[in-house]
Amino acid sequence: MTPRQDRKTESASKSPKVGKWGPSQYLTPAEAAHHIRRSPGYVYQRISTGEIPAVKVSGVLRILREEFENWLNEHTESLSEH
Secondary structure, three states: OOHHHHHHHHHHHOOOOOEOOEOOOEEOHHHHHHHHOOOHHHHHHHHHOOOOOOEEEOOEEEEEHHHHHHHHHHHHHHHHHO
8 A cells, every 4th residue: 555545545434424415514405305304495485485495605505414413303393294
């Protein structure tokens, strides 16, 4: 193994734990929609009513992953009914 390959292997083993949807702490409304198998419009409507908490980051709506997961845990049953 070359020194470069050693460094790659070493750095990969020290990487932070990745959540079930990847490393980013924010989701786009389209990503959130994909996870719940709904249209982005469904997510934007829930954001506009305050049901799904979102923030603007550099002028673009983002959903904090942890808050989305909390919302999802609270609404899993109602989502499966639709």
